[in-house]
Amino acid sequence: MAHRTAIVGVGQTHHASRRKDVSLAEMVGEAVRAALADAQLNVKDIDAFIFSNMEAFEGILLPDHGMIAEVGAVGKPGFKVTGGGTTGSEAVGEGCHMISSGLYDVVMVVSWQKHDCGDATAGISAAAVPTFAKGLVTGAVSEFAKQALSYMKDSGAREEHAAMIRLKADRGACRNPYSHLKIGLTSVDEVLKSPYLVWPIRLYDFCPQSSGACVVILASEKSAKKMHQKPVWVADFEVVHQEPFRAGSFGDPTGTETYSQHVACERLYKRNGITDVRKQVDLAEIYEPSTWEEISLYEHLYFCEKNEGWKLVERGATEIEGEFPVNCSGGVLATNPIGATPVLRIAESALQIRGDAGEHQATRDIKSAVATALGGPNWTALFLLKRSL
Amino acid sequence: MAQASPQKQPEQPEYISIKYDLPRPYHWSTGKYLGKLYAEAKENKKLVADRCPKCKELHLHAPTPVCPKCKVDMGWDWAEMPLTGTVFQYTYQVYPLFDPHLGKVFADPHPPAIILLDNGVYMRHRLEETDTKKLKEGMRVQAVWEEDYERRGQGFQDILYFRKIEE
Amino acid sequence: MAALTEKLEGMDVWVYHGQINIPNTYSAGAVGSRFLIELRDNKRIMGTRCPKCNLVYVPARSVCRDCFGQLSEWVEVSNKGTLLSHAIARQPTPVQPVPPPIIYGIIQLDGADTGIVHMLGEVDPTQLKVGMRVKAVFKTKKQRVASILDIKYFKPLRTK
Numbered sequence: 180m181a182h183r184t185a186i187v188g189v190g191q192t193h194h195a196s197r198r199k200d201v202s203l204a205e206m207v208g209e210a211v212r213a214a215l216a217d218a219q220l221n222v223k224d225i226d227a228f229i230f231s232n233m234e235a236f237e238g239i240l241l242p243d244h245g246m247i248a249e250v251g252a253v254g255k256p257g258f259k260v261t262g263g264g265t266t267g268s269e270a271v272g273e274g275c276h277m278i279s280s281g282l283y284d285v286v287m288v289v290s291w292q293k294h295d296c297g298d299a300t301a302g303i304s305a306a307a308v309p310t311f312a313k314g315l316v317t318g319a320v321s322e323f324a325k326q327a328l329s330y331m332k333d334s335g336a337r338e339e340h341a342a343m344i345r346l347k348a349d350r351g352a353c354r355n356p357y358s359h360l361k362i363g364l365t366s367v368d369e370v371l372k373s374p375y376l377v378w379p380i381r382l383y384d385f386c387p388q389s390s391g392a393c394v395v396i397l398a399s400e401k402s403a404k405k406m407h408q409k410p411v412w413v414a415d416f417e418v419v420h421q422e423p424f425r426a427g428s429f430g431d432p433t434g435t436e437t438y439s440q441h442v443a444c445e446r447l448y449k450r451n452g453i454t455d456v457r458k459q460v461d462l463a464e465i466y467e468p469s470t471w472e473e474i475s476l477y478e479h480l481y482f483c484e485k486n487e488g489w490k491l492v493e494r495g496a497t498e499i500e501g502e503f504p505v506n507c508s509g510g511v512l513a514t515n516p517i518g519a520t521p522v523l524r525i526a527e528s529a530l531q532i533r534g535d536a537g538e539h540q541a542t543r544d545i546k547s548a549v550a551t552a553l554g555g556p557n558w559t560a561l562f563l564l565k566r567s568l
Numbered sequence: 569m570a571q572a573s574p575q576k577q578p579e580q581p582e583y584i585s586i587k588y589d590l591p592r593p594y595h596w597s598t599g600k601y602l603g604k605l606y607a608e609a610k611e612n613k614k615l616v617a618d619r620c621p622k623c624k625e626l627h628l629h630a631p632t633p634v635c636p637k638c639k640v641d642m643g644w645d646w647a648e649m650p651l652t653g654t655v656f657q658y659t660y661q662v663y664p665l666f667d668p669h670l671g672k673v674f675a676d677p678h679p680p681a682i683i684l685l686d687n688g689v690y691m692r693h694r695l696e697e698t699d700t701k702k703l704k705e706g707m708r709v710q711a712v713w714e715e716d717y718e719r720r721g722q723g724f725q726d727i728l729y730f731r732k733i734e735e
Numbered sequence: 736m737a738a739l740t741e742k743l744e745g746m747d748v749w750v751y752h753g754q755i756n757i758p759n760t761y762s763a764g765a766v767g768s769r770f771l772i773e774l775r776d777n778k779r780i781m782g783t784r785c786p787k788c789n790l791v792y793v794p795a796r797s798v799c800r801d802c803f804g805q806l807s808e809w810v811e812v813s814n815k816g817t818l819l820s821h822a823i824a825r826q827p828t829p830v831q832p833v834p835p836p837i838i839y840g841i842i843q844l845d846g847a848d849t850g851i852v853h854m855l856g857e858v859d860p861t862q863l864k865v866g867m868r869v870k871a872v873f874k875t876k877k878q879r880v881a882s883i884l885d886i887k888y889f890k891p892l893r894t895k
C-alpha cells in the first residue's frame with residue numbers, strides 16, 4: 180500500500196437485544212463518541228466518513244440519512260457500504276483505500292445494526308432471488324444447517340465439539356462488558372439440551388440478532404504518529420466475492436465449489452510470507468455465525484489441516500489461554516449486529532494487540548492478528564493487523 | 569466529554585415504538601436463460617440446464633448467460649435433466665421463522681434437501697415426506713410435477729417436491 | 736407458496752410478481768419519546784436547545800448539528816408559526832396518512848429555529864401564501880397516540 184494505515188481509535192455500544200431507550204441515530208452516536216474518546220480526537224478532526232449497514236434489516240431505506248448530525252458528519256464527505264455479512268470489513272477496506280491513496284488522512288468507519296427494528300431472518304430470506312430461490316431458503320439458519328451436516332459427515336466431528344465452541348464463546352462473552360449474550364453456561368450437556376432450530380442447528384449453536392454499533396477510526400502513518408493511542412497497523416487485507424451455483428452456500432456438499440476463504444488466504448498469506456498461521460500469527464477474531472462454521476473455518480482459513488478442526492477444539496488450543504486464541508471476545512455467537520460485526524472483529528483484534536482488552540485479553544502477548552468476515556453466499560474478507568510493520 | 573454507552577438501559581416511564589408494516593411489491597424478470605427453464609417446465613414438464621462451451625459444466629441453479637467458472641458466454645446449449653435422483657442431504661425446520669414472502673411466521677413442513685440427480689447434477693428442492701423419522705440420506709426420489717397446466721409457470725416451483733420411489 | 740408469474744408476449748421471458756413484507760418497529764428513543772408524549776398528553780410542542788449555538792430544534796433532537804454538542808435543555812415552543820413553503824400532493828400512493836389531495840407545508844413555529852413538515856387544513860389552496868401565519872390543530876384526547884399525527888394539521892390564523 181502506498182500510505183500505511185493504522186487503527187487509532189475504537190468504540191462500541193453495549194450490545195443488547197433491544198435498545199428502546201435510543202433512536203437509531205442516538206445508538207450510533209454512542210459508539211462514535213466512544214471511539215473519539217478512545218482516540219482523544221475531536222469530531223472536527225475526521226476528514227471523511229464511511230457508513231456500514233445492511234439496510235433491509237431495519238426496514239428503513241437509507242438509514243444513514245437520519246444520523247449525519249448525530250455522527251458529526253455534517254458537511255463532510257461520506258460513503259455507504261452494504262455487502263451482506265462482510266459489510267463492515269469492506270467498509271474498513273474502503274477506508275484503507277482512501278488513506279493509502281493519500282486522499283484523506285483520518286477516516287471514521289461507522290457501522291451498526293439495530294435488529295430490534297426488523298427481522299434479520301426475514302430480511303435474509305427476502306434476499307433469495309425470487310425467480311429461482313424463493314421458497315427454498317429459510318434465512319441463514321438452513322444454509323448453516325446444511326454446512327453442519329456436511330462437516331459432521333466428512334470429518335467425524337460430533338455435536339459435543341460444537342457444544343465446546345459455544346462454551347468457549349460464552350466464557351469470553353461473560354468477560355467482555357460489551358457483549359450481548361452472557362448465558363453463563365457451565366457444561367456441554369447444557370448446550371446439548373437446547374432445542375433445535377433447523378436440524379442439526381440448536382438454539383445455542385447459532386448467533387443472536389443484536390442491536391449495537393461499532394466505530395473504528397483509521398489514520399495515515401503521518402497522522403497516526405501524532406495521536407494518543409498506540410497505532411495498530413493494517414498490514415494487509417483481501418475481500419473475495421463468490422456466487423455458488425451448485426448446491427450449498429457455505430459448506431459445499433458437492434466438493435467442487437471454490438471457497439472464497441481459500442482464495443483470500445492463499446493470496447494474503449503468500450504476500451505476507453505466512454506458511455504456518457498458528458505459529459506466525461498470534462490470534463484470530465473470525466466471523467462464525469454457527470458453532471459448526473467456526474470449526475470448519477479453522478480448516479478453510481488454514482489454521483489446521485482438513486478434517487482436523489474439531490481436534491483443535493478438543494484440546495483447547497483456541498481458548499483465551501490457548502496456543503492460538505480465537506474469538507476471546509465471545510465472537511459472533513455472543514454478539515451479532517450484522518452491519519457492525521466485521522468491524523467488531525477488527526476492533527477486538529486491535530484491542531488485543533494494544534493489550535487493552537481487559538478481562539478477555541488473551542494470555543499470550545498478541546503482536547499480530549487475523550480478523551475475518553463471512554457473508555452470504557460465502558464471501559470472505561480477511562484482515563491482517565500488526566503491532567509493528 | 570463523550571457519553572458512554574449505558575451498561576444497563578436507563579429506566580424511563582415510557583418509550584415510544586412505532587410499528588409499521590410496509591409490504592414491498594417487486595417484479596423480477598427471469599430473462600432469456602432462466603426463461604427457457606420456465607418455458608420447458610410449463611409446456612413440457614421438463615427440467616433443463618445450459619452447458620458451458622468451455623468447461624462443459626451444466627448450470628441448473630440457475631441457467632445463466634455467463635459461466636461463473638470460465639467467465640465466457642454460455643451460448644445456447646441445453647440438456648434435459650433426469651427427474652430421478654438420490655437424497656444427498658436434507659434438513660428440516662423445527663422452529664417456525666418469519667417468512668417475508670408470506671408475511672407471517674411459518675415452518676415449511678416439507679424438508680429442504682439437496683438431491684443428486686442421476687446425471688450427477690445437484691439440485692435444491694423439497695421432499696414430500698413430512699415425517700422426519702422416515703427420511704434417510706441415500707433414498708431414491710423422483711420429481712412430482714404440478715399437473716394443472718394453468719398453475720404451472722413458476723419455474724422450479726412447478727415441481728411440487730420429490731417423492732420417495734417405492735422399491 | 737403461490738406466486739404470480741406472467742409470461743411476456745412473444746418471448747420465453749417470465750416476470751415474477753411478489754412481495755416482501757418484513758414487520759418493523761422503530762424506537763423513538765428517550766428524546767423522541769418525550770417529544771411525542773408531550774404531544775399526546777399535554778398538547779405541547781417541545782424542542783431541545785443548544786446553549787452554545789442558541790438554536791432550538793423542533794422536533795426535539797439529541798445532537799446539535801453545528802457544534803456536535805449533546806442537547807438536554809427542553810423548551811416549549813408556540814403552537815403558532817409561519818408557513819415557509821407548501822406543496823400539494825394529488826396522486827395517491829400507499830404511504831399517505833390521509834387520502835389525497837394533501838397540502839404539505841413547512842412551518843417554523845415561534846421559538847424554533849427549524850422548520851417542521853406537516854399538513855395544512857381548513858384552507859383554500861388558492862389562498863396559500865408563503866409567510867402566512869398558521870396554528871396547530873390537535874386531535875381529540877382519545878385520538879392522540881404519541882405520534883406526529885397527533886397534530887391533525889395546521890390551519891391559517893385569521894387576523895381580523
